[in-house]
Amino acid sequence: MARLIAIDQPAGPDFVAELRRIWDAGDAAVPIDQRLPKAARDELRRSLRVGDEVEPGDALVVATSGSTGAPKGVVLTHDAVAASAEATSRRIGVRPDDHWLACLPLAHVGGLSVVTRALHTGAKLTVLAAFDPDRVMASEATLVSLVATALQRIDPTRFRAILLGGARPPDDRPANSITTYGMTETGSGVVYDGVPLDNVEIRITDARHRRDVDGDIEIRGPMLLRSYRDGSDPKSADGWLATGDVGRWLPDGRLHVVGRRGDMIITGGENVWPEAVEAALADHRLVHDVMVRGVDDPEWGQIVDAVVVPAGPTPPTLQSLRDHVKQRHPAFMAPRRITLASDLPRTNLGKLRRGPIADASA
Structure with a gap:
């Protein structure tokens, strides 16, 4: 019986070795965020049912958060991990001599996918315990995944290609960077510089069905989650995932993400x-x-x-x-x-309105 096994240790070669061991045993892995207090880590283990059974073919459970902040476990299969690794590698033209650097938290899909991509394709891999500008610059890696804050702390010309996710990228981003769009439920980025990866479908739902207006972004593809750990499946019957994001198609056919419908x-x-x-x-x-x-x-x-x-x-x-x-x-x-502030704006039902605070003082 395959089970869910926690990897509760810092990023590094031992983390990668433990992931290999878990997969070789036929089990699935869930990385535990080392920045969480012990009580929160214990609660995460409980909520994700670490030690309990998983479905055949399950590879990973990656914790995320819902609108209430309660953790959800995104279940990714080996097939989904492979589809993500292959599509990404094709898009950026990974070569036999390329070398991946993982320096983002491995409890998040943006960091973890660097590891799983390298394991699936056999590429050389270096894993740092945390983002350290000096160690990043001293690395022999040619490929790296970063967020905008980290990008500002290094010389980007050091790498052949940089996958850039997370917050909005800087306007003057380097030419060798590639903006990515995705989420935990999509197994990492699925849109690169506005263009969906191979086998990824994007649709913008809007009553007028025009390509130049804002609407809800929905995604379908082989790298999407199987379900959440509680058994619920956010995808529609025909496989579409509503992202909760708003976007539009640009005149050149690229996807432009306007923002999140929620308050994240x-x-x-x-x-x-x-x-x-x-x-x-x-x-x-x-x-x-x-x-x-x-x-x-x-x-x-x-x-x-x-x-x-x-x-x-x-x-x-x-x-x-x-x-x-x-x-x-x-x-x-x-x-x-x-x-x-002297008061907070609320609806008649007492829900906070997160708009400007007229009488606030900084």
Whole structure:
């Protein structure tokens, strides 16, 4: 009986060896984010049912977050992993002498897919424990996957090709970079520089059925998830996945992604759900009420802004809010800005409106 096995260790050669061992035994692997506190890692194991049975052919379960911040496990089969690796390798023309560098968190599909791509194609692979500009520059790798924040900290001419995902890419991105669009449910990027990979279908759903208007992006292809770990399948009966993103077709036929329909904040390539941060800040002794939102930032894409109604005459400091959040979540979820307000905008049902705060002070 195949089971789900956790890889709860830092990135590096031992991580890759453990993934190989799990696959050779016929089991599926779930990488555990090393930045999570122990209690959160234990809860993730429980929610994803580590140790329980998986379906034949399952290769990976990759944790993501829903709109409430609750973790979901995306189940990717070996066939899906292979389809993703082959389509990506064809698009960027991977050569026998190419060498992949994995320096993004392996608990996320953007980092993990570098490892699985190299394992499937037999390409040379180096895995760093974390992003380190000096070690990235000293690497002999020719191919790398980065987010915009990391790109700004290296000399991009060092690599033959750079896959760039996460937050919005810089306007002056280097010529050897390739912008990618995808998500955990698609097994990594499936659209490169606006062009779908081989065997990937994209459609924009809109009542008027015009190519030049915004609509919901839906994807179909062999690298999509089988299901979530709870057994639910977000795909339609004919295999289409609603991404929750909005986009349009450009005149030259490329896909342009306008943005997320929801409130997710993407900061330095990391996904942050406001509700999870708000829940962490709710019991701060100096916080009466709080709303978390994303604010555009030239370095991080977005930063997490905590709009706080103080509980008394003394407002909390930004550092105290960051420390409070980091007791429960990784540091990237902690706010980088605090905005003080006398009240927060809400609907009649009490739901926060995440628009501008007219009477806020920075």
